[in-house]
Amino acid sequence: MLIPGVTAFLGFQLVAVFNTAFAQKLTRDEQMVHVGAMFLTLVALLLLLTPAAYHRQAESGWVSQGFVNLSSRLITGATPLFALGMTLDFYLLVRAVSENAALALVTALVILALTVVLWYGTPHVEALANFLRR
Numbered sequence: 315m316l317i318p319g320v321t322a323f324l325g326f327q328l329v330a331v332f333n334t335a336f337a338q339k340l341t342r343d344e345q346m347v348h349v350g351a352m353f354l355t356l357v358a359l360l361l362l363l364t365p366a367a368y369h370r371q372a373e374s375g376w377v378s379q380g381f382v383n384l385s386s387r388l389i390t391g392a393t394p395l396f397a398l399g400m401t402l403d404f405y406l407l408v409r410a411v412s413e414n415a416a417l418a419l420v421t422a423l424v425i426l427a428l429t430v431v432l433w434y435g436t437p438h439v440e441a442l443a444n445f446l447r448r
Contacts, residue, residue: 316389320359320396327352327403339410347402354399361392393433401426 365385405422
């Protein structure tokens with residue numbers, strides 16, 4: 315489920331570079347932040363796509379515990395990169411629209427905190443796990 319989302323997000327990141335407002339509203343440093351966000355998103359996508367490529371070449375037709383472990387580690391490694399890429403680009407979006415760096419920083423940090431809580435906190439909440447088992 316992450317692959318289509320990350321791919322779509324990367325596509326929007328790429329399109330933004332060719333928009334005239336990109337050069338007009340963002341400083342050169344902010345444009346480089348966008349490039350960094352794209353890099354993080356692209357690396358996340360590569361990590362997410364690696365299990366499929368590995369499976370087709372190394373374990374075609376069957377699934378080993380090693381493959382499951384590798385896939386889990388790659389997906390787990392991809393999510394923080396994607397979260398950081400989203401956060402950086404959300405900062406740039408709010409900064410460009412509001413022209414207020416402080417507001418952009420606060421909202422980006424809220425998005426990052428929300429992502430951390432939902433992606434990394436909720437899996438460890440015992441009450442939620444018990445509720446979902448019912």
